[in-house]
Amino acid sequence: MASNLAPMEQRHLGRTGLRVSRIGLGTLTWGRDTGEHDAADQLKAFWEAGGTLVDTADVYGGGEAEYLLGQLVERLVPRRDLVIATKAGSVLDPMRRFDGSRGHLLAALDASLERLGTDHVDLWQVHGFDPHTPLEETLQALDIAVSSGRARYAGVSDFCGWQLAKAATWQLAAPGIRTRLAGTQMEYSLLQRGVEREVLPAALDLGVGLLPSSPLGRGVLTGKYRHATPADSRGASEQLAAFVEPYLDESATRIVDAVVTAADGLATTPLEVALAWVRDRPGVVAPIVGARNAQQLTQALSVEGLSLPDEICRALDDVSAPVHRYPDQDWSTL
Numbered sequence: 001m002a003s004n005l006a007p008m009e010q011r012h013l014g015r016t017g018l019r020v021s022r023i024g025l026g027t028l029t030w031g032r033d034t035g036e037h038d039a040a041d042q043l044k045a046f047w048e049a050g051g052t053l054v055d056t057a058d059v060y061g062g063g064e065a066e067y068l069l070g071q072l073v074e075r076l077v078p079r080r081d082l083v084i085a086t087k088a089g090s091v092l093d094p095m096r097r098f099d100g101s102r103g104h105l106l107a108a109l110d111a112s113l114e115r116l117g118t119d120h121v122d123l124w125q126v127h128g129f130d131p132h133t134p135l136e137e138t139l140q141a142l143d144i145a146v147s148s149g150r151a152r153y154a155g156v157s158d159f160c161g162w163q164l165a166k167a168a169t170w171q172l173a174a175p176g177i178r179t180r181l182a183g184t185q186m187e188y189s190l191l192q193r194g195v196e197r198e199v200l201p202a203a204l205d206l207g208v209g210l211l212p213s214s215p216l217g218r219g220v221l222t223g224k225y226r227h228a229t230p231a232d233s234r235g236a237s238e239q240l241a242a243f244v245e246p247y248l249d250e251s252a253t254r255i256v257d258a259v260v261t262a263a264d265g266l267a268t269t270p271l272e273v274a275l276a277w278v279r280d281r282p283g284v285v286a287p288i289v290g291a292r293n294a295q296q297l298t299q300a301l302s303v304e305g306l307s308l309p310d311e312i313c314r315a316l317d318d319v320s321a322p323v324h325r326y327p328d329q330d331w332s333t334l
Helices: 036-048 060-072 102-116 135-147 161-172 199-206 241-247 250-266 270-279 294-305 310-320
Strands: 010-012 019-021 024-026 053-055 083-088 090-093 096-098 121-126 151-157 181-187 209-213
Touching: 024 036, 036 060, 036 294, 060 102, 083 102, 102 121, 102 135, 121 135, 121 181, 135 151, 135 161, 151 161, 161 181, 161 199, 181 199, 199 209, 250 270, 250 310, 270 294, 270 310
Parallel strands: 024 053, 053 083, 083 121, 121 151, 151 181, 181 209
Antiparallel strands: 010 019, 090 096
16 A cells, blocks of 8 residues: 555444544545546545545435445455445435335345445444434344344434434343444534534443544635635535535634634644544544545545644634533533
8 A cells, every 4th residue: 555644543433343444535425526536536545545434325426426436446445445334314305304214224225235336334324313213113224234244333323412322222222132333423523513512422421433524614624715715615516505604604713713823833734633633532433524536635634643732622622612501511510
């Protein structure tokens, strides 16, 4: 593996034996904005840097992201070198956002395996909580997927604190029969610290590893929106402008300025500072980074050699601190 990047450290996902690289490669734009050539360059660069965790979903690019990944694996990178994570449960239905029924999930898994060209995924995640399906039915689909060998490990995505705690506890109640949850994927960055209220404490207590999505605040923490919106950015794209817009307010500007100041002081980039901060938070296993091209991804992967000094971490914690009052804090301190 020829690479000028430091080899990537591996971490266990939750309280399981599954080890993953401490940065994951996201494929949200594959098959839509990212074509085969750029996807191939990204996967090759990621693998050469020691990256293993590649995260996708059945709905990314309408299935094209999985298909593209399937085309590139083996041709470019050995399947055994990758930890392939995918998701199921999101539906394009005006009446509901998620379908967590056993029937839908297992059919979606079979379709994912076909697109990926593999007989198993390493991590299969429920893409969101479905209030219309009993949770135990949703979780039974995970058990079936693992016991049938179609998935090696199971997790969830975008479950709030009580949903995660209920799901993880249900799985732990019958050890050896039910599959323990290995991970939960949630948005987490200096601009979005909501998971610290209840999700992260639940995950830490129950041994579930956190995989942060949008660890760069939807791209805003790179500092590229400080003076204008670059024409080739998500903020300028018709589909994704509304995705970026919430993080362009005054408090976000204050946080981005602090990240830029820290980067200047450390002679590095705002991207690396923001990514190192979230990567090394308690309970975090691997932030999932999506990039437009291999050059952008390589910039993110160079964070491997960076650990933030304590005083920088404290300063960033302070400037981005969310307000957590009752009942998240010990009531006696209020």
